[in-house]
Amino acid sequence: MINRQIEIELDDAQPGMTLSEPVLDVKDVVLLPAGTTLTESTLKSLSRRGIDSIIVVNEAISEADLKFERERVEKRMAVLFRKCATGGISETLSKQILAYRLGDTQ
Numbered sequence: 714m715i716n717r718q719i720e721i722e723l724d725d726a727q728p729g730m731t732l733s734e735p736v737l738d739v740k741d742v743v744l745l746p747a748g749t750t751l752t753e754s755t756l757k758s759l760s761r762r763g764i765d766s767i768i769v770v771n772e773a774i775s776e777a778d779l780k781f782e783r784e785r786v787e788k789r790m791a792v793l794f795r796k797c798a799t800g801g802i803s804e805t806l807s808k809q810i811l812a813y814r815l816g817d818t819q
Contacts, residue, residue, distance in 0.1 A: 717771050718734065723760055731750050732767060734747050734768040751769075
C-alpha cells in the first residue's frame, strides 16, 4: 500500500501543503479540517497553540506510482475473491477491502 500521507514536524511545514488528517488540540477539538491548504497564518496559529506535528498529503508520490499500485491491488483482490459470487455481501466486502488497501476514505 502506498502511503499517501506523511507526518511532519510543524517547523518543516510549508504554505501550500494540504492537510491529510484534521489537526486536533489536546481536547480533541478540530482546529483545522482535513483538506485544508496551509498558509503562513495557519502555520503560525498552530505553533501558538502548541501543535508539534501535522499529517499532510505526501506530494512525493507520482501519478504513475499511484496508478501502478491501484492496478496491483485490484488484481490481487480479483484473485482473492475469484470464487465468490458477484453481488451480495462478498462484493460489498471486496469493495470495502479494496478501498482500505488503496487508502480511499469514504
